[in-house]
Amino acid sequence: MASLGELERAVMDLLWAGHEPATANTLRDRLATTTEANGDAAGHEGKELAVTTVLTVLSRLEKKGLVERERGTRPHRYQAVSSREDHTAELMHEVLGSAPDREAVLARFIGSVTDTEAETLRKLLGHI
Amino acid sequence: MASLGELERAVMDLLWAGHEPATANTLRDRLATTTEANGDAAGHEGKELAVTTVLTVLSRLEKKGLVERERGTRPHRYQAVSSREDHTAELMHEVLGSAPDREAVLARFIGSVTDTEAETLRKLLGHI
């Protein structure tokens, strides 16, 4: 279970960006300003959403296990369960695992990795 | 654009398994027998689907660019556009690219790779 909708993704991006836990209101404001002053580019929003909308999304993300909230404080504070990097790496593993011949997939994967990344990988594999 | 439904996935698996192009009827039969004699396990089907169902799914997969069909022959013959390995590797790249700090993701990724896989990677990176 993985895939996120556009807004869900945008919210996760915000949570991952500012590593502090954030309230629904904060997030709503940030959503409104994110990629502000972009003609349209790749960016998403620029629109004022209702707080309830953000809360709904946060609840769904919580249910998916991507977000957790501090219920103690009055405006609940939300934060990502794992870092973007961890999450992404985990996703990659999930994808990798979806094929029977993992080694073959890795071969193709490595085949189309940039030079820099190949270098990184070599380094990482070196001291294991 | 990536994610597949359960049935779509099952069909792709069949197309990837027997590398020959297959007809909708063949696929329907295979879907009925796939993981036959499984109490319920992880497997999917065991159910006789209508051929039209399979055709619909195939059309959708075609639209997604995952499948192509020979229109010449009377029972159209369908096949996967790219191998499971290529497809999966591409997906992995997509996921990797979804994070800003690819190197960091790779670090986490490598961190949780099996020994065998690490060995494979070393070999692959060696002769690049």
Added chain:
DNA sequence: CGCATTGTTCTACACTCTGTAGAAGTCAAA
């Protein structure tokens, strides 16, 4: 050639997921 058979496309519907938010309920401070 006309018809039966086999195969393909169109249309449709139910269900889930996602975006979106109002209505209703809760809690704490003044």
Added chain:
DNA sequence: TTTGACTTCTACAGAGTGTAGAACAATGCG
């Protein structure tokens, strides 16, 4: 206790997916 901030419930529309009947096309047989 009333009010204002906050949360939860409920709802709905639109996309994607599973599922298939109805309608349309081609192809071989008599």
